Amino acid sequence: MAEPVKVYPPGGGGDILEVIPLGAGSEVGRSCCLVKYRGKSVLFDCGVHPAYSGLASLPFFDAIDADEIDLALITHFHLDHCAGLPYLLERTNFNPKARIFMTHPTKAIYKALLSDFVRVSSHSTSSEENLYNEQDILKTMERIESLDYHQEMTVNGIRFWAYNAGHVLGAAMFMIEIAGVRVLYTGDFSRQEDRHLKEAEIPPYKPDVLIVESTYGVQVHEPRKIRESRFTQKVAQAVRRGGRVLLPVFALGRAQELLLILDEFWEAHPDLQEVPIYYASMLAKRCMTVYQTYINMMNDNVKKRYDVSNPFAFKYVSNLRGMDQFDDSQPCVIMASPGMLQSGLSRELFERWCTDKRNACIIPGYCVDGTLAKHILTEPTSISRASDGKELPLRCSVDYITFSAHSDFLQTSQFIDQAKPTNIVLVHGESNEMGRLRLALEDRYNKGSEGHKIKIFTPKNTQAVQLEFHGERIGKAIGVLPKRKPENGLEISSVIIRQDFNHTLVKQEDLSTYTNIKISKISQKLVVPIRRSFTTLTGEVVRTFGGVETGVSKESSRPYFTVGRGVSVEPVGDGLSVAIKWLAGYKADMIADSIASICISMNDLVEKDPVTFELDDDYYKRSLEVSRKMLASRFGTVLGVEGDKNKSRLVLDLVEVVVDHHSGEVECEDELIRERVRMALRRIQAAVFPIPDYYCDCCACSTMDNTEPDQKKVKVEEPADKDAKSEGKRPTGPPVDSVDGVKVKQDEEKVQAKTEILDYALGTEASIQGSSEGGLQEAGMKVGELGQGLQAKDEPLLDTLPVKEEPKPVDTPTPVDMDVVKDEPA
Numbered sequence: 001m002a003e004p005v006k007v008y009p010p011g012g013g014g015d016i017l018e019v020i021p022l023g024a025g026s027e028v029g030r031s032c033c034l035v036k037y038r039g040k041s042v043l044f045d046c047g048v049h050p051a052y053s054g055l056a057s058l059p060f061f062d063a064i065d066a067d068e069i070d071l072a073l074i075t076h077f078h079l080d081h082c083a084g085l086p087y088l089l090e091r092t093n094f095n096p097k098a099r100i101f102m103t104h105p106t107k108a109i110y111k112a113l114l115s116d117f118v119r120v121s122s123h124s125t126s127s128e129e130n131l132y133n134e135q136d137i138l139k140t141m142e143r144i145e146s147l148d149y150h151q152e153m154t155v156n157g158i159r160f161w162a163y164n165a166g167h168v169l170g171a172a173m174f175m176i177e178i179a180g181v182r183v184l185y186t187g188d189f190s191r192q193e194d195r196h197l198k199e200a201e202i203p204p205y206k207p208d209v210l211i212v213e214s215t216y217g218v219q220v221h222e223p224r225k226i227r228e229s230r231f232t233q234k235v236a237q238a239v240r241r242g243g244r245v246l247l248p249v250f251a252l253g254r255a256q257e258l259l260l261i262l263d264e265f266w267e268a269h270p271d272l273q274e275v276p277i278y279y280a281s282m283l284a285k286r287c288m289t290v291y292q293t294y295i296n297m298m299n300d301n302v303k304k305r306y307d308v309s310n311p312f313a314f315k316y317v318s319n320l321r322g323m324d325q326f327d328d329s330q331p332c333v334i335m336a337s338p339g340m341l342q343s344g345l346s347r348e349l350f351e352r353w354c355t356d357k358r359n360a361c362i363i364p365g366y367c368v369d370g371t372l373a374k375h376i377l378t379e380p381t382s383i384s385r386a387s388d389g390k391e392l393p394l395r396c397s398v399d400y401i402t403f404s405a406h407s408d409f410l411q412t413s414q415f416i417d418q419a420k421p422t423n424i425v426l427v428h429g430e431s432n433e434m435g436r437l438r439l440a441l442e443d444r445y446n447k448g449s450e451g452h453k454i455k456i457f458t459p460k461n462t463q464a465v466q467l468e469f470h471g472e473r474i475g476k477a478i479g480v481l482p483k484r485k486p487e488n489g490l491e492i493s494s495v496i497i498r499q500d501f502n503h504t505l506v507k508q509e510d511l512s513t514y515t516n517i518k519i520s521k522i523s524q525k526l527v528v529p530i531r532r533s534f535t536t537l538t539g540e541v542v543r544t545f546g547g548v549e550t551g552v553s554k555e556s557s558r559p560y561f562t563v564g565r566g567v568s569v570e571p572v573g574d575g576l577s578v579a580i581k582w583l584a585g586y587k588a589d590m591i592a593d594s595i596a597s598i599c600i601s602m603n604d605l606v607e608k609d610p611v612t613f614e615l616d617d618d619y620y621k622r623s624l625e626v627s628r629k630m631l632a633s634r635f636g637t638v639l640g641v642e643g644d645k646n647k648s649r650l651v652l653d654l655v656e657v658v659v660d661h662h663s664g665e666v667e668c669e670d671e672l673i674r675e676r677v678r679m680a681l682r683r684i685q686a687a688v689f690p691i692p693d694y695y696c697d698c699c700a701c702s703t704m705d706n707t708e709p710d711q712k713k714v715k716v717e718e719p720a721d722k723d724a725k726s727e728g729k730r731p732t733g734p735p736v737d738s739v740d741g742v743k744v745k746q747d748e749e750k751v752q753a754k755t756e757i758l759d760y761a762l763g764t765e766a767s768i769q770g771s772s773e774g775g776l777q778e779a780g781m782k783v784g785e786l787g788q789g790l791q792a793k794d795e796p797l798l799d800t801l802p803v804k805e806e807p808k809p810v811d812t813p814t815p816v817d818m819d820v821v822k823d824e825p826a
């Protein structure tokens with residue numbers, strides 16, 4: 001594949017639209033152009049090249065993956081626009097789900113024309129060279145769908161419709177729209193009304209890309225009247241001097257226009273009426289019914305005449321079945337195909353008549369390079385005979401008076417003026433002609449600083465033109481959502497439904513009303529074994545989530561609790577397991593997971609040998625020491641108790657107090673002092689032992705009231721430390737060090753938070769009492785804000801900081817703390 005033509009700066013972030021000519025790129029023939037955008041592929045036309053035969057005449061299908069094509073649109077029945085289609089459909093991996101469209105008359109004539117094409121090519125080429133057979137054509141007929149001009153269709157999110165192209169009966173230009181970007185492919189078009197066809201329409205919508213034929217380049221057609229009179233004069237002169245006139249034409253399309261002209265001229269000149277006009281095409285005869293059927297698609301001239309009689313039932317034209325019934329002794333006019341004298345009847349007649357100077361050959365249409373018709377326009381003195389290569393002197397007159405309904409420079413530039421495309425891709429033009437047209441268009445639109453600038457491209461076959469588009473993506477809100485008038489910055493939450501390139505925003509509760517989407521709820525149930533009592537589990541869950549609702553199940557008469565709005569936990573079986581039940585959802589899933597992990601971690605703790613824990617665990621010894629020191633800092637000298645490592649002795653207000661660091665129990669005669677020391681001990685224990693042992697099932701202290709805040713503080717500290725250890729693992733996010741002062745500040749916050757916990761544990765900061773949670777939350781928030789500061793300064797560190805905005809069903813300061821720690825530098 002050739003290097004693409006890119007016209008966008010790298011990294012623009014838009015979507016790339018590609019236009020790839022597979023044929024008719026800087027040439028005329030085998031029109032075939034692929035447009036790709038946002039994962040959709042549309043193929044315009046699929047023709048063969050008239051100057052080549054066999055595989056060489058096909059478009060470059062191997063440059064693409066035919067399996068990716070979603071839609072194929074055929075503009076008209078000329079072989080250079082449609083004769084490659086059976087090969088593409090039947091001999092390549094063309095997407096079996098792709099849809100193929102053409103207008104009704106095109107489809108009707110397509111079949112007859114291609115059958116004729118297969119018949120003619122099988123005569124002139126070897127069987128290996130035949131691209132496909134009659135069966136292949138029939139198969140394509142089943143897949144081709146027809147449409148009317150302006151009938152809007154959508155295939156796979158690609159919107160498209162056709163306009164009249166004025167070139168031959170049923171010729172269409174196609175406008176496609178993919179994700180708001182419009183591409184107009186003209187095919188062959190003419191903006192000049194003739195005897196039977198209307199002029200091509202100008203689309204009312206501006207295309208972003210115009211793919212336009214450039215057959216006649218910068219040439220301007222001579223006015224129709226002058227051209228017609230030159231033509232009829234040439235014909236009349238030749239027959240009046242006793243000669244024969246050959247008009248090589250393509251069987252259908254422009255031939256009908258020439259017949260209308262000649263029939264009318266003969267009518268007006270009685271002296272010519274003796275001279276026969278032959279139309280040597282059985283194919284055209286067969287297709288006349290199609291012409292009569294679609295009179296309504298032609299112009300008023302034909303429609304008016306049709307009221308009187310069939311305008312295609314010619315008075316002076318007769319059909320020639322074959323050369324055997326043709327008396328070649330008198331002057332005559334013959335229209336024969338093919339139009340470029342490549343082979344067949346027109347070639348045979350030309351070779352027979354070219355040596356006689358009374359005869360005339362008038363080429364009435366565009367000729368492609370490499371064909372005999374193009375060659376004789378260069379005024380050679382002889383030509384070589386197709387059958388044996390024998391040189392034949394060229395004595396007859398040869399003229400070129402084009403009636404081919406292709407746009408000339410005036411028509412093309414006026415069309416562009418009105419259609420106002422932003423990009424133009426030129427196709428269907430011989431390379432030099434196309435180059436001249438490009439220069440002329442550049443001169444017209446892109447000279448000077450003013451005016452409507454247009455990018456113009458002339459890609460070769462298989463060379464992609466890549467254009468970047470920044471399509472706006474609009475989401476339409478429906479249901480209750482649009483009831484509130486939107487304002488700038490308003491955050492909304494809804495479900496976005498994308499269908500093709502349309503986005504719809506709808507609240508979840510409206511889904512069933514406005515869409516086909518069904519909503520299901522998934523009930524989850526998880527049974528986890530527990531090694532402690534249900535009451536202990538309840539206490540642990542309360543400490544993590546800040547509160548639960550408790551009750552007794554009516555069915556099982558067992559206690560249960562619920563967390564958040566929908567996670568319920570109750571004992572099952574013999575009470576050694578709990579069932580966690582919830583409706584699936586991201587919050588409930590997380591809560592359920594947390595409860596399950598609490599159950600499992602409680603079980604782990606039980607499995608540890610308590611004796612080993614007490615006597616041999618270094619951690620326990622250190623904790624005991626810290627506990628004693630903290631008690632001393634609060635109440636003065638603390639002494640050990642002989643025989644019991646777990647106990648300490650101190651004297652307060654002249655009263656002896658013995659404390660048990662293990663059980664949390666305090667012995668003292670004075671009830672007030674006992675309570676005071678007991679409270680202090682609790683807090684110390686809470687600070688130094690992660691899960692104090694007095695939280696056992698048998699202990700009355702396992703109720704969650706006064707001990708709860710202490711525990712929470714410990715909980716908050718824990719993950720912070722854990723994460724601090726694994727800080728280095730974080731692979732992403734900019735180093736915080738790079739932001740001046742932030743690291744220090746963040747550390748300060750952490751230190752401050754720790755200090756508060758310690759103070760509170762010692763009971764010296766009375767003001768914090770009762771609001772410990774708020775204090776922690778605030779510390780978390782401060783760090784959170786810090787994170788936001790970073791976010792604004794650099795790329796996002798914290799994807800979301802939901803703490804502030806989102807109301808939570810349960811109060812969990814922990815995740816905030818964890819998030820922040822994660823963002824500390826390694």
Ligand SMILES: [Zn+2]
Nearest residue numbers: 076078167188
């Ligand atoms: Zn054409």
Ligand SMILES: [Zn+2]
Nearest residue numbers: 078080081188
């Ligand atoms: Zn063409």
